[in-house]
Amino acid sequence: MSVVVYTEFEEGKFKKTALEVASYAKGIANQMGTSVIAITFNADDTAVLGNYGVDKVLNLKEEQLNTFVASAFAKAIAEAAQAEQAKVVVLSSSANSNYLAPLLAVHLKAGYASNVVALPTSTDPFTVKRTAFTNKAFNHTVISTDTKIIGLSKNAYGLKEHEGAATEEAFSVSLGEDDFGVKVENVDKATDKVTIADAEIVVSAGRGLKGPENWEMVEEMADILGAATACSKPVSDLGWRPHSEHVGQTGKPVAANLYIAIGISGAIQHLAGINASKTKVVINNDPEAPFFKAADYGIVGDAFEIVPELNEKLKAFKASNS
Numbered sequence: 001m002s003v004v005v006y007t008e009f010e011e012g013k014f015k016k017t018a019l020e021v022a023s024y025a026k027g028i029a030n031q032m033g034t035s036v037i038a039i040t041f042n043a044d045d046t047a048v049l050g051n052y053g054v055d056k057v058l059n060l061k062e063e064q065l066n067t068f069v070a071s072a073f074a075k076a077i078a079e080a081a082q083a084e085q086a087k088v089v090v091l092s093s094s095a096n097s098n099y100l101a102p103l104l105a106v107h108l109k110a111g112y113a114s115n116v117v118a119l120p121t122s123t124d125p126f127t128v129k130r131t132a133f134t135n136k137a138f139n140h141t142v143i144s145t146d147t148k149i150i151g152l153s154k155n156a157y158g159l160k161e162h163e164g165a166a167t168e169e170a171f172s173v174s175l176g177e178d179d180f181g182v183k184v185e186n187v188d189k190a191t192d193k194v195t196i197a198d199a200e201i202v203v204s205a206g207r208g209l210k211g212p213e214n215w216e217m218v219e220e221m222a223d224i225l226g227a228a229t230a231c232s233k234p235v236s237d238l239g240w241r242p243h244s245e246h247v248g249q250t251g252k253p254v255a256a257n258l259y260i261a262i263g264i265s266g267a268i269q270h271l272a273g274i275n276a277s278k279t280k281v282v283i284n285n286d287p288e289a290p291f292f293k294a295a296d297y298g299i300v301g302d303a304f305e306i307v308p309e310l311n312e313k314l315k316a317f318k319a320s321n322s
């Protein structure tokens, strides 16, 4: 019996979500009195996983798995999970893992609960707390299958360090041509900036900024804070910003620790994508803007006055604290 965790690895290092799912898996393993086995593909150095509660790493070296192919990844993880007699498999809620988990559930005949935000309240029956209705509510779900798959919401559990070392074992699976129905030929990264999905802080702006020429102050704030930039849907529809930055119901979900919304009204379709963020700061010149109801902190005023002043203050704060 074990808890198996799939740890995403990119450009030579584990993603933060990989360490978060490992921390979470350790929490479940403690509840169940068992160990944590991590599965990773083509990782160079797996030592860091030991610091987050992983006991053993199955490192699958297979060149074809350098780029994400859901069917092949699902088969490989399923074979590893079966070899380790996994009772629970934990994945992050990244876009890739959201593709992966249902396929894995079919391989393992397992029940899958997505958007999980906390350790099981009980392991028998196996009961997890999840967000529902675009993070407006919680539900408690019982997974009754023998094997359980958990999709952990980003930033929900946090990183928990442990003293320990993980042993590493090579692992091989029987992948054939049929497992690669979709072939990724190459991946071109659009930018080397912080991506919205992985960002701790997101600075976002809407139509209140009047035009693309006014985004310099938004980018400056993001630079100072080490944040990703984002926008509302009309902004990307108008071509002021790339579509990759559009957040909301029809855009990307954001689960940042801090979401700063500048000149965004706070329509429900926008809020649907950012509700999972922990602290929301809103800057808007209309005190009646709906976003203030969802905000933790609000500044009523003209973004063209407030943002440059805030940037100066943030720079001064950073300089005096570095």
Ligand SMILES: Cc1cc2nc3c(=O)[nH]c(=O)nc-3n(C[C@H](O)[C@H](O)[C@H](O)COP(=O)(O)OP(=O)(O)OC[C@H]3O[C@@H](n4cnc5c(N)ncnc54)[C@H](O)[C@@H]3O)c2cc1C
Pocket: 205, 206, 207, 208, 209, 231, 232, 233, 234, 235, 246, 247, 248, 249, 250, 251, 262, 263, 264, 265, 266, 267, 268, 269, 270, 273, 283, 284, 285, 286, 289, 301, 302, 303, 304
């Ligand atoms: C099916 C569907 C799906 C949708 N999906 C999404 C989605 O995924 N994401 C999304 O964002 N929208 C989505 N929308 C659109 C959504 O309903 C809103 O129209 C949109 O979010 C509004 O964008 P906005 O707040 O930037 O612009 P506006 O509604 O024009 O609001 C601009 C805001 O800026 C403020 N403002 C103006 N000037 C200043 C200033 N100088 N300083 C400070 N504040 C100022 C105004 O008071 C106002 O609140 C969707 C709509 C539909 C119908």
